[in-house]
Amino acid sequence: MSIWLRRESRVIVQGMTGSEGRKHTQRMIYAGTNIVAGVTPGKGGMGKEFNDKVKKPVFDTVREAVNQVGADVSVIFVPASAARSAVLEAVDAEVPLIVVITEGIPVQDTLHVLAHARRKGVSRILGPNCPGLISPGRANVGIIPANITKHGPIGLVSKSGTLTYQLMFELKKIGFSTNVGIGGDPVVGTTHIDALAAFEEDPETRAICLIGEIGGDAEERAADFIRDHVSKPVVGYVAGFTAPEGRALGHAGAIVTGSSGTARAKREALEDAGVRVGRTPHETADLMRRVMRELG
């Protein structure tokens, strides 16, 4: 098992005909993802060719794509200025999982679409500004490299794409059930807690790796959740101990404001909840290896 994504998941790509959309659709197809269609307004009916004579239909709207080919996942690669309407369209078409890769979406647009999705109560939104999720060897939705690790018993949830890749690579001999990139924006649709809850339920996941970074209090809240609801061992890592106050480092959400959002507070909260926290990604991987040895 894996969380949220199955080998059979039927995936549509919003923005498949753009350069990023095309490039990553090809990669997702190579990774075995069941891509069923693309959506680009104004380009419906054209179809899009990929390598090895693979052809995917293109529809004008998400609704059409869902009606014609059926879809339970949509992955969004449209530019930031078009993201709000693209996500709203997927929410209105009641796609159960919407993965928003797009970076640079105005945060008020994000709040609006997330509120809309909450009201409809049908869709989970992952992101925005996230690398997506992968169940290695089964399906890959987004931009996470598919060939640096294998399937296995670790569930990983992270704000950061490259730190996810780093840990996937370091722990490739053990492998992962699902790697979930929740994104580095100040407000995101799926939190560490959502992933922790799903990993706790997933029989295939035996241990959990949680990667956080400065900004907000998502890690602190995750720590509270772990204390009360997670029985599986959790290993953590937090980036940004050296971050200056008041400056966003790369991710819009990675900012220490006044005395809140510091890496230190997050690390302490996680440790208080029994999470073993590594000081570097490498040490975090070491901790996870120990956990796996202890589990036998």
Add this chain to the structure above:
Amino acid sequence: MDLYEYQARELFAAYGIPVPDAAVVRTPEDARAAARTLGGGTVAVKAQVKTGGRGKAGGIRLAANPAEAEERAAEIFDLEIRGHSVCSVMVARGVSIAREYYLSVLLDRGTGDYLVMLSAEGGVDIERLAAERPEALTRASVDPIDGLDAERSREIVEQAGLPAEARDGAADVLLRVWDLFVAEDATLVEINPLVSTGTGQVLALDAKVTLDDNARFRHPEHDALVDPCDVDPLEQKARARGLNYVKLDGQVGVIGNGAGLVMSTLDVVAWEGRRFGVRPANFLDIGGGASAEVMANALEIILEDPQVEVVLVNVFGGITACDLVANGILHAFTLLAERGTPITRPLVVRLDGNNADLGQEILDHLASTVTPGLIERVETMDGAARRAARLAAGDAAAGVDEDPPPGERDVVAAGEGWEI
């Protein structure tokens, strides 16, 4: 982008939020002239810096007349407030304050709603108030779709227990702040203090606004709010070249791919350099692409920082292939030599992930063709940070024993030895 108080005040005025008359000036003489224009009476002279704690640092002073305004301004221009020099001061007409309040609108990152915070006690350290007496701070969430209307605004003001004579004014200000917040794509609007005067008028004595950089595409007018005085010249140059660079004040220049990995690299550098006083010099994320030009631009920016003793390149090839990154470094050497700024300070490089073998081959070849020691390749991120820290420390590191290799180091026990 954080705005200066004077810029935020102008936005306030544009949305009909009452503010005191004021002018922004860049010399003490102009402060005197401004005070005269404002009627010659009492003025507040306020340092324009984008940091908190300005009042405590002596950056806000009252002056009874124009001559005094000039003196106070001269003193304020000489200040450095938490690392910020003072480029301009605002001279604002004095206001007779009856009571002070606190008002802000911001994102609630946890719930995905907006949050209005209002207190009948203003001019305070709001973090402290929230921690010590949370009951004195009304927190009202606002649904992103429904927004805030006059009725809800009034409710919040009443809930916060503002005195009767200030309620109409405060509710009106809140509504206008909300309009500004939405229309300008702000992520924070804060008024501390909001005051009521003896005559019952409610006005904003301070103005703090943070605008969403991601919304720039629909606010071309916000470009004019970037104050050249405020931006580090290297950061400005980096931005013009599309690089995400934040200047820090250490000795190890850092280039990496991905925000999280670069942040993590800074931490590891600081940790490895802790015994030598070595710190990271910057944050620089080259993102997914690592073309020769991007790499050359990144190296050029970092090497322009005279404090940088050594550059650490830490790339994990997830989507990017390491041979491309290595070729980027190779070409950057040529490009920078052609630009007349050849690389003379050492590079420590760690490449891992896709095509790592190919990338390492290219680097090893490059290392053999340049001055010995100019390029060092290290297998692991921790090891590379360690090597870079020792190189930057120079003689200071000579007498200090090496830590055991990172791979073999025992994992640190909880809470131990984290101070960096």
